[in-house]
Amino acid sequence: GAGVSQTPSNKVTEKGKYVELRCDPISGHTALYWYRQSLGQGPEFLIYFQGTGAADDSGLPNDRFFAVRPEGSVSTLKIQRTERGDSAVYLCASSLGWRGATNEQFFGPGTRLTVL
Amino acid sequence: KNQVEQSPQSLIILEGKNCTLQCNYTVSPFSNLRWYKQDTGRGPVSLTIMTFSENTKSNGRYTATLDADTKQSSLHITASQLSDSASYICVVSCSRDRNSGNTPLVFGKGTRLSVIA
Numbered sequence: 019g020a021g022v023s024q025t026p027s028n029k030v031t032e033k034g035k036y037v038e039l040r041c042d043p044i045s046g047h048t049a050l051y052w053y054r055q056s057l058g059q060g061p062e063f064l065i066y067f068q069g070t071g072a073a074d075d076s077g078l079p080n081d082r083f084f085a086v087r088p089e090g091s092v093s094t095l096k097i098q099r100t101e102r103g104d105s106a107v108y109l110c111a112s113s114l115g116w117r118g119a120t121n122e123q124f125f126g127p128g129t130r131l132t133v134l
Numbered sequence: 135k136n137q138v139e140q141s142p143q144s145l146i147i148l149e150g151k152n153c154t155l156q157c158n159y160t161v162s163p164f165s166n167l168r169w170y171k172q173d174t175g176r177g178p179v180s181l182t183i184m185t186f187s188e189n190t191k192s193n194g195r196y197t198a199t200l201d202a203d204t205k206q207s208s209l210h211i212t213a214s215q216l217s218d219s220a221s222y223i224c225v226v227s228c229s230r231d232r233n234s235g236n237t238p239l240v241f242g243k244g245t246r247l248s249v250i251a
Contacts, residue, residue, distance in 0.1 A: 068236075074231065121227070123180075125179070130175075
């Protein structure tokens, strides 16, 4: 079975532009997470979906960031008016959600975003 | 404030040698502690997960320990291989939030391990 996939693997954009990053979770995983990882740092939580709804978006840094998961599977992270400080690797993870005490998250390879 | 501190920041060892990575945390309420391996340009991959009642868990040449009283964990790598070169990230999970269902993960910055021939 395929793991979590993310596209594109790399994205270079200019300051002020709009970008969309896509995540395909493992089939059957109801929980989906977005993280941001800056160079030399651990991943930083952005948003968590349970099914179609954003159950916890407390990690989104500001209103330029938005994410959707309309059918409870694929998710898109959207960044408006990108800034140079948005440059990072954006990681997506999925898990079975409510089932299992450990709720292990499986990570995708990430999308490296560079804002010039 | 929930924090996870790892040491050393980086480490270089010879192939075949053992090493131990350290993790201290101040996370509450604690649910479980995980060690992840992250190769350059890849997403993190889980090595071990330990709950409050477990004090050691092995996965091949990787052995993790947990002392919930002192809030410390270690990851011991035995007979290192060149392919062990990666960042090793300690991650502590908080208990599930009753409203959102989220189980927040608090990540350390990782230890960058380089194994050389």
